[in-house]
Amino acid sequence: MLLDPGMDLTLRPMKYPHFFDRFKDAIKNTWTVEEVDLHGDLADLAKLSPAEQHLVSRLVAFFATGDTIVANNLVLNLYQHVNSPEGRLYLSRQLFEEAVHVQFYLNLLDTYVPDLGERTAAFAAVENIPSIARKAEFCFKWIDSVYELRELKSKEDRRAFLLNVICFAACIEGLFFYGAFAYVYFLRSRGVLQGLASGTNWVFRDESMHMAFAFDVVDQVRAEEPGLFDAEMEKQVTAMLEEAVECEVQFAEDLLEQGVSGMSLSDMREYLQHVADRRLAALGIAPRYGSGNPFAFMELQDVQELSNFFERRVSAYQVGVTGTVSFDDDF
């Protein structure tokens, strides 16, 4: 069983090959911070209205610590309890990706916030910006909920662990980050902050994979122990997502308080509810809100991109490629 206590070291025979496939796919998506060109963003920042500048500064402050929190939970909880060497391979890879994201947002803040005092304040957002502090508290609460568990011995332990996994996948990566991505893509749909958007694009791709892996883990555990995920747990998950939506809505109130044309608070709330419903659906739980997606620019994110090199760097290329020279393959 996947959550049996221990440190399984044997990759053959492989029990969870789909975890290993995810590991291999993730490697093909390797990107580095140096590939992201932020130089055009500074000129854009100067052009933004004060309301939009406020939005951006809050947003990057959230990014400054968001990925670090996820990485911490991965090390403290996930890695410990997912007892599959191939699963841990994926998690190691995820940890690397989180580190790259942290580096990206570090680089971003260093570039966007030249004033040293402001920069320090941005990095300390968890402490001094209430709307971000509230989100952080939510995260810490769920990290702490399983912190004492060194081994998952009982059904209750495993439930507690699943809630932690679901919290990070559905609420933090799947909702907080999706909220943040929406702001970035809103700005990109207006043609500004391309550097932020292209880096975020890659972060988004990685985060999608992290979330999918975590849901894979949840599905696996449910398949192995069908009774675990009961009605009580569904209720807890729904309540957790409700709380996450509230946290994110109060963050949106802060970001949008000065009025941003094209992104109203009511649309943002509807979007967050829509995303929350999707997370519930992925877990086989009935939707809580029944909201649709009001943001057409988010639909654009589901569509294949075509960049031309005069504009920006193409982000689609594969990093892992296999095979040997031959002359009679089909093409």
Place this chain on the structure above:
Amino acid sequence: MQVRKRNGDLETVDVNKIVKAVERWVSDLDEVDPLRVATKTISGLYDGATTAELDKLSIQTAAELIGEEPQYSKLAARLLAAYVDKEVRLQEVASFSQSIRYAHQQGLIGDETATFVRRNARKLDDAIDLDGDLRFEYFGLRTVADRYLLRHPRSRLVVETPQYWLLRVACGLSATPAEAIGFYKLMSSLAYLPSSPTLFNSGTRHTQMSSCFLVDSPSDELDSIYERYHQVAKLSKFSGGIGIAWSRIRGRGALIRGTNGKSNGIVPFLKTLDAGVAAVNQGGRRKGAACVYLEPWHPDVEEFLELRDNTGEESRRTHNLNLANWIPDEFMRRVEADEDWSLIDPSDAPELPDLFGEAFDEAYRRAEKKAVKTVKARDLYGRMMRTLAQTGNGWMTFKDRSNALSNQTGAPGNTIHLSNLCTEILEVNNDDETAVCNLGSINLGAHLTDGAVDWAKLRETVRTAVVFLDRVIDINYYPSPQAAASNPRWRPIGLGLMGLQDAFFQLRMPFDSPEAKELSTRVQEEVFLTALESSAALAEQFGPHPSYAETRAANGDLHHELWGATPAQSERWAAVKSRIAEHGLRNSLMIAIAPTATIASIAGCYECIEPQVSNLFKRETMSGEFLQINSYLVRELKARGLWTAPIREQIKRAEGSVQGIAELPAEVRELFRTAWELPQKALIELAAARAPYIDQSQSLNLFLSAPTIGKLSSMYLYAWKAGLKTTYYLRSRPATRIQQATVSVLSPAEACSLENPESCEACQ
């Protein structure tokens, strides 16, 4: 909710007012719902927004509905045109001639064009087509508004409308008002567009209108290398794309006699070039771009192939440079025969870059005695393939074929050393001469009537295009003396084609069908033939280009004959040959199929000779993100009652493919295949079939979703054997993708597919 007007007053937002503003533009757009645009606009608004914000938001809102109904693209374009128009009028510019006068006062327009317009103000003002903007799609007009229209130097407000812009471009290249109006009408109909530098700069104070510059490799010394940095910066500043060879520079470890030290090779110098290119911003309109060409015998070739990797030592990476391999046939032969390949330092064999064909083969074999290193030819070829798969870069271009068929290599000593940034230009150059080419492309989709190509219209367009491409050569501002030295001598032009896919869709020809290949070949023959006729006519009037005696045409050999192709229009060919024999040609080269990335967007057609990449995709540009939907497909689906939300979602989920839509008959699905779904062999065969009628080359992208070394090595060997001179990007797709945020989530039961059995609880 209230909005703030330009005079500062607050006004309550009125849905009806927005509805009225929209209704003005929808008489021919029956699927547009003005009320929907209005209410959606208001829902995105905040209290106290300005009326300008409201206008912009309504444009954006209309654009966001394109995915449901493509007619909203036209609506968004028209709202944008109205917005631009208002901005221009607010500066008290009410006519074309006033716009030119105002822009001239601001130092934007050149004196000659200003004078020309002042003298012919009435005629030119009357020529403006008031309905011209109705033809634009949103993405095209957005691009024009954000990057092509001249702006006031301080206020940054646009000082010309889209139609004024096109007439300004025409006036910058014309001697008489009639000429200007004729050229303007052609461009305004979107049947032909010159390349971006011409659209940016014609009629302005800096009339740099050429797209491409081909710079020979610096010679193997520091002064020459730094001269090249300087030249590249100057060329780049005025919107030119740069190709530069680097094969003459000695490799890592070679002795430097002056200091008795060892060279660090080409990589550190290319790193400097990389930074230089990135620093030049082409007037805020786009970043500079360059491609470096290296021959595969160069000792640093393996490091060269790693320059775009995204891992490894940053000091040895050049993220802004494009890379191309300039490959002699001898290399490909050895790859095929699985033989060794020698890497030779250019300081030991400085003659190699200037040789091609047998002369190169002999010199290369002689120089192999001094080889720095020997590798298996296949190993190196495999690395080239890997670079293509990983970065899309490291384009395969073939030196011998490029030289052997070129009109410019008729006399000894003239060699093509590289291609350009987009691998469609092939022109001779040397240390003192930097090759230049100015481009324009015909929109083939706009040359169809009653289900067939309108050959007379096509000929007429070619004739006009050749005259104005030739005109650029004399009016052009040359940013470097080397460029100024080359272009008047050779007078090459690059007439291209776009919208081939539009023509195939309109004529219902699958891209890989024999009819499609035949049509594409005949179109290309017509374009080349008419271009030669036009150039011969110009030669009759103004004399042949000064280096005409050095060309193969002067010996009676035309490109398709060198290729060994049999044309269809033998009588016209015979006639043009005798005309050339009598008067020569005004231009040494005529045809090049450029990628047309931006101008195809403006014209609202598919790029150059490419198949569609997807039935549904988005473009990300400096102007933002734009949904592109295949309107031919939408028409087809609507006719079949299949343009529904579930089908739209299905197409989105399939990343723009319609192959899974069972309701569509097989032949319709075949027609609407994407580049990823077509056999690439067919793309290569189409390219090879039209190639006899392209005296330069074509930017040929190839597409493999999941490339392997085996597929790539087979494909590029095939391309070489087919006789192609050059290829361009290898397009591939991301290994994984972002989780779709808006298509519905599969419930666990549906997710239980054979592909993913272990995550399905129902099966266990």
